[in-house]
Amino acid sequence: MKALAAIAAQTARLSWRSGGALVGVVFFLAVVTVVPFGVGPDLKLLGRIGPAMLWVAALLAALLNLDRLFRDDRDDGSLDLLVMSGVPLELTVLAKCAGAWLATGLPLTVVAPLLGMLLGLEPAALATTTATLAAGTPALILIGAIGAALTAALPRGGILVAVLVLPFTIPALIFGVSAAATAIVGPTPFLPPFLILLALTLFSLVIGPIAAAAALRATLE
């Protein structure tokens, strides 16, 4: 348990030190501030598309950083040591995902309500958007970890991770946005899409580490 906490903390720390985590937040901020200029100052329209904009921006910002999740470890040789550490590789991957979430997913969730105000979201919509991002960003990172593990051995896999992973994150996006938008569009209940989003997160919590660990073992060859 201590080992997993150490791995998660180191991943989060390195992500902040290398500036990767900050880039994600700045990218998120950039997308959200630019949209009103493109769409125009129609507050009603902005309020309606706001949750979707926040979700799309968060999805891209989260994927932006993921390509380095395992590549740095592979390049400097620590991946060999992590594989040999006696900690099951699946749990190591899970700990690294937790660290990546602390460094990218959590900041995105925290700044989302502030940026939502820029888009003129109502308080109820701010609450649902933040709740769905908190529940959905772990799924994005866990799914993204599979792509990051697959491309860890490639010299320039950065954009490949996003391309590979994007289709698999669409279910989380759909249910995340539809749950967040229930505060705006009216009588549809919040809970059913939100529960499906939670189910997607739990599903990727199981599939992500197992698949990523298998991919990492293959890259050792």
Place this chain on the structure above:
Amino acid sequence: MQRGGRTLFRGLSFVLNPGEMIAVRGPNGAGKSTLLRIVAGLLQPTEGHIALAPKGEAEEGAIAHYVGHLDGLKTALSVHDNLNFWRSVWGSSASVPAALDAVGLGDLAALRAGVLSAGQRRRLALARLLMAPRPLWLLDEPTTALDDGGEALFAALLGRHLGEGGMALVATHGDLPVKVTTTLWLGGRP
């Protein structure tokens, strides 16, 4: 063992007893590193197996330390934090300052690992061997980039490890500063 369709070595067999050290020697590309990675459990041999006795005592990964060509350092973190990370991962109670002193890096603990020289990085990688007691050391050309003082420190570390009943499998080109029990020649003795 085959790599990239080429057979590196076959019919290789050796036994390593406590307190013994095997030097693996041979020309470049003979498969020294590959052999070490197989013993470390990082590669699967095409045929054959590695047996650990006594069986079932520990998992394969957890009985061996591996120091490869790459030093496994995080350049953004300090020398102390680099070692302390592995201390936590291995759940060990070894002292970080003591290990740094043993490799002559005691004064540099607060320095970022990225500014270390190649020899100092190697010393830091070797300090990791002291962070958790493990019976088998797998060292891939451990003295690369080390100066004379570094080699003497390394010899002392390895000598103490073997003296305490440890085992070592060392891939090397030059002569090692420690008494070698057996030399394993890959790709023919020159």
